[in-house]
Amino acid sequence: MDNEEIEQVIEKIRELIDNKKINELHSFLEDINSQDLPEILDEFNEDDTIMIFRLLAKEKAAEVFVELDSDEQEKLISYLTDSEIKNVMNEIYMDDAVDLIEEMPANVVKRILANTKPGNRKIINELLKYPDSTAGSLMTTEFIDFKENYTVEYAFDIIKQKGLRKETVYNCYVLSVDRKLLGVIDIKQLLVASPEMSVKDIMSTNVISVSTLEDQEEVAKVFDKYDFIALPVVDNENRLVGIITIDDAIDVIKEETLEDFEKMAAVVPNDNTYFKTSVLKHARNRIVWLVILMFSAIITGSIIESFESAISTLPLLVSFIPLIMGTGGNCGSQTSTLIIRSMAMDELSTKDWLKALWKEIRVAVLVGITLALIQFGLIMLQYHDVKIATVVALSLVCTVIAAKAIGCLLPIGAKKIHLDPAIMAAPLLTTVVDAVSVSMFFVFATSIIGL
Amino acid sequence: MDNEEIEQVIEKIRELIDNKKINELHSFLEDINSQDLPEILDEFNEDDTIMIFRLLAKEKAAEVFVELDSDEQEKLISYLTDSEIKNVMNEIYMDDAVDLIEEMPANVVKRILANTKPGNRKIINELLKYPDSTAGSLMTTEFIDFKENYTVEYAFDIIKQKGLRKETVYNCYVLSVDRKLLGVIDIKQLLVASPEMSVKDIMSTNVISVSTLEDQEEVAKVFDKYDFIALPVVDNENRLVGIITIDDAIDVIKEETLEDFEKMAAVVPNDNTYFKTSVLKHARNRIVWLVILMFSAIITGSIIESFESAISTLPLLVSFIPLIMGTGGNCGSQTSTLIIRSMAMDELSTKDWLKALWKEIRVAVLVGITLALIQFGLIMLQYHDVKIATVVALSLVCTVIAAKAIGCLLPIGAKKIHLDPAIMAAPLLTTVVDAVSVSMFFVFATSIIGL
Numbered sequence: 001m002d003n004e005e006i007e008q009v010i011e012k013i014r015e016l017i018d019n020k021k022i023n024e025l026h027s028f029l030e031d032i033n034s035q036d037l038p039e040i041l042d043e044f045n046e047d048d049t050i051m052i053f054r055l056l057a058k059e060k061a062a063e064v065f066v067e068l069d070s071d072e073q074e075k076l077i078s079y080l081t082d083s084e085i086k087n088v089m090n091e092i093y094m095d096d097a098v099d100l101i102e103e104m105p106a107n108v109v110k111r112i113l114a115n116t117k118p119g120n121r122k123i124i125n126e127l128l129k130y131p132d133s134t135a136g137s138l139m140t141t142e143f144i145d146f147k148e149n150y151t152v153e154y155a156f157d158i159i160k161q162k163g164l165r166k167e168t169v170y171n172c173y174v175l176s177v178d179r180k181l182l183g184v185i186d187i188k189q190l191l192v193a194s195p196e197m198s199v200k201d202i203m204s205t206n207v208i209s210v211s212t213l214e215d216q217e218e219v220a221k222v223f224d225k226y227d228f229i230a231l232p233v234v235d236n237e238n239r240l241v242g243i244i245t246i247d248d249a250i251d252v253i254k255e256e257t258l259e260d261f262e263k264m265a266a267v268v269p270n271d272n273t274y275f276k277t278s279v280l281k282h283a284r285n286r287i288v289w290l291v292i293l294m295f296s297a298i299i300t301g302s303i304i305e306s307f308e309s310a311i312s313t314l315p316l317l318v319s320f321i322p323l324i325m326g327t328g329g330n331c332g333s334q335t336s337t338l339i340i341r342s343m344a345m346d347e348l349s350t351k352d353w354l355k356a357l358w359k360e361i362r363v364a365v366l367v368g369i370t371l372a373l374i375q376f377g378l379i380m381l382q383y384h385d386v387k388i389a390t391v392v393a394l395s396l397v398c399t400v401i402a403a404k405a406i407g408c409l410l411p412i413g414a415k416k417i418h419l420d421p422a423i424m425a426a427p428l429l430t431t432v433v434d435a436v437s438v439s440m441f442f443v444f445a446t447s448i449i450g451l
Numbered sequence: 452m453d454n455e456e457i458e459q460v461i462e463k464i465r466e467l468i469d470n471k472k473i474n475e476l477h478s479f480l481e482d483i484n485s486q487d488l489p490e491i492l493d494e495f496n497e498d499d500t501i502m503i504f505r506l507l508a509k510e511k512a513a514e515v516f517v518e519l520d521s522d523e524q525e526k527l528i529s530y531l532t533d534s535e536i537k538n539v540m541n542e543i544y545m546d547d548a549v550d551l552i553e554e555m556p557a558n559v560v561k562r563i564l565a566n567t568k569p570g571n572r573k574i575i576n577e578l579l580k581y582p583d584s585t586a587g588s589l590m591t592t593e594f595i596d597f598k599e600n601y602t603v604e605y606a607f608d609i610i611k612q613k614g615l616r617k618e619t620v621y622n623c624y625v626l627s628v629d630r631k632l633l634g635v636i637d638i639k640q641l642l643v644a645s646p647e648m649s650v651k652d653i654m655s656t657n658v659i660s661v662s663t664l665e666d667q668e669e670v671a672k673v674f675d676k677y678d679f680i681a682l683p684v685v686d687n688e689n690r691l692v693g694i695i696t697i698d699d700a701i702d703v704i705k706e707e708t709l710e711d712f713e714k715m716a717a718v719v720p721n722d723n724t725y726f727k728t729s730v731l732k733h734a735r736n737r738i739v740w741l742v743i744l745m746f747s748a749i750i751t752g753s754i755i756e757s758f759e760s761a762i763s764t765l766p767l768l769v770s771f772i773p774l775i776m777g778t779g780g781n782c783g784s785q786t787s788t789l790i791i792r793s794m795a796m797d798e799l800s801t802k803d804w805l806k807a808l809w810k811e812i813r814v815a816v817l818v819g820i821t822l823a824l825i826q827f828g829l830i831m832l833q834y835h836d837v838k839i840a841t842v843v844a845l846s847l848v849c850t851v852i853a854a855k856a857i858g859c860l861l862p863i864g865a866k867k868i869h870l871d872p873a874i875m876a877a878p879l880l881t882t883v884v885d886a887v888s889v890s891m892f893f894v895f896a897t898s899i900i901g902l
Contacts, residue, residue, distance in 0.1 A: 227698035249679035265788035337716035
């Protein structure tokens with residue numbers, strides 16, 4: 001639904017509530033997707049929210065509950081009766097239950113666990129043990145498994161009995177008696193097989209799995225490479241303990257993609273959300289790079305200081321420093337961003353460095369000359385001084401070329417020696433490009449103007 | 452497979468080729484994932500590559516072919532016989548066929564189309580008409596559809612006949628006689644239904660679809676929000692024309708996430724790959740923002756120029772400009788990156804602006820005071836001048852607070868008035884933060900040192 005449709009739905013619900021048409025509201029809610037409801041509920045006061053929530057079918061109520069912000073979940077729980085909490089906990093996936101419990105304060109957790117079936121409570125406690133951002137913390141324990149001697153017909157019976165949740169039906173797993181992972185069967189393979197065949201004969205044994213302690217970055221990579229719908233997670237004896245489904249993997253893929261983004265902006269990446277991170281932690285995550293970059297600025301500053309006599313003679317020079325440094329920095333970060341992006345999308349590998357450098361240099365010449373011509377014109381118009389105009393124009397061309405070359409080679413070089421390209425891009429790039437561009441500017445100034 | 456495993460596989464294949472153990476190689480290749488093979492083939496010369504490719508089973512050969520770079524595809528095609536090309540074209544998905552044809556030169560396209568079944572050729576030609584980055588260009592025409600009067604039992608027969616490709620089996624679609632989309636059935640719903648039921652009774656009618664000309668950004672959003680496995684694509688009369696599967700959507704989600712990244716680095720986003728984009732296009736995509744940012748630097752430059760007399764009196768001041776401007780820029784981009792990231796991950800909405808601002812100001816005070824203390828100490832050590840140290844320290848605190856406040860409010864404000872937060876973050880942020888920080892520095896300098 002787009003914003004307009006959502007507003008119409010909100011209005012309609014408001015109207016039904018105002019006219020106390022509860023039955024009509026009940027059936028109206030049936031047709032709204034559970035993913036759209038949190039946004040809709042946001043617009044109602046607490047009393048109305050809880051009433052709407054109570055009108056939802058059990059399964060949908062649980063789906064909506066999972067989609068809410070943790071503040072709203074906490075508020076809602078305080079209004080729900082024990083049996084309503086029980087319903088929610090019976091319906092939600094185990095991985096979502098764990099996420100919920102991790103976000104709630106202790107007293108709420110106690111109440112949630114008291115209203116969870118003992119079997120599920122045990123699973124939740126097991127899952128809570130996996131460290132953040134590992135495969136174990138992402139997986140759900142709900143999957144369909146067959147023993148190797150099952151027939152296809154019997155396999156379908158198992159699915160009918162257990163397969164109530166669609167995320168877990170697309171791939172089924174064949175396990176040995178001691179629960180070791182032997183093979184995987186796509187539902188399509190089951191559908192086209194004849195009933196009397198053994199699952200052993202149709203499974204593919206070439207199974208890619210991750211271990212429970214594998215980092216989520218690796219999980220994202222596997223999903224990205226193999227186009228999986230679900231990824232099995234095994235313990236260190238290759239026993240199947242859970243699966244990660246594609247919908248949870250997408251969030252990880254997005255997070256990992258955004259991590260590069262943060263690193264390039266000189267922030268230490270953080271798996272927690274913005275508001276959940278404390279002020280102190282935020283400050284710590286940022287100050288490291290700010291201090292490093294401060295020393296980088298001191299280097300540039302001392303280069304400028306060494307040209308003090310030139311500045312005293314012609315203070316006007318100083319007003320071009322932001323232009324030279326800014327253009328250098330922008331050109332460098334344009335290039336390094338494109339290079340890092342292309343490496344992330346597997347469009348560029350380290351062995352393409354020369355090809356990329358050659359492309360960047362040609363781009364830089366075009367860009368540099370354009371900027372230099374504009375700036376030359378502007379300076380001639382304002383100051384009528386061909387020497388200053390030449391110094392600035394020449395510095396711009398050289399700065400753009402140097403910045404693009406450095407912005408191209410640094411991240412590729414970093415990847416080649418297995419360092420993080422995104423981290424290298426921010427501080428080292430700034431330091432080198434700033435120092436090089438300011439030096440060139442003053443060298444041209446002193447030699448051409450003769451200061 | 453990780454790099455080490457891939458190297459072992461390469462060695463093993465090499466050994467089998469050297470010893471001419473072709474049958475053994477054939478069965479060895481069966482156990483290798485088609486997603487790993489392109490990387491492996493990369494290490495072999497052309498003769499070996501074509502031999503390995505020929506040893507692959509038909510379906511796998513097509514899967515591997517699709518994963519290759521377009522240069523390698525072109526090379527491979529030149530070696531393949533017409534009947535081999537026919538095999539590949541019979542096995543690959545229609546969306547992949549279209550991608551292939553879009554990348555190949557005209558003479559190769561001709562040869563490919565000559566070896567494609569007339570029915571598929573027609574579909575390919577239809578698909579080629581959709582503009583880049585639309586839902587139509589992403590979709591495949593292979594899906595399973597039922598008429599509304601089918602029973603569950605008959606539906607399974609249809610799947611058995613047609614459902615040879617797994618990506619398209621998880622969701623099936625119910626169409627009216629004129630092919631209008633009536634409902635969607637998840638395979639799970641079919642599996643748990645009794646055979647005599649009608650598909651009409653188990654389908655969900657609340658179908659979310661996109662139209663063929665919808666932008667891929669919207670497609671990414673829908674997948675992200677609703678956790679779909681496949682998304683139906685309809686024409687303007689609500690007739691089902693194709694589906695987009697999650698594996699193709701992931702690439703789009705990644706691309707869209709990275710787009711923000713590019714915008715913040717002052718590059719005009721581009722749907723083409725790095726090397727496929729011409730030097731001229733690259734230059735054009737970058738020069739727009741560089742020129743805008745150049746004028747921003749000119750503003751900062753003229754602020755500096757207005758303090759020319761202070762600079763002549765105390766040229767040392769100039770050496771602190773990189774520090775003040777750099778710290779301001781870095782603090783601003785740290786904050787705006789985190790804010791944009793949180794908005795992209797739906798963790799922060801525009802109505803949270805005050806909460807975010809308050810958090811940023813507290814972070815800024817902590818960060819600003821830390822940086823100011825370090826810098827105060829360094830200047831006292833080097834120049835023993837308490838006035839200069841005070842000016843720089845005070846400027847740093849104010850710059851950090853201003854930069855973080857602006858870096859927080861600009862992207863939120865942009866989103867509020869439906870502008871692109873990422874675009875606003877780069878140029879406007881730089882302009883405002885640079886101007887504010889340099890002004891503050893010189894105002895403090897002239898008043899405290901009394902220049």
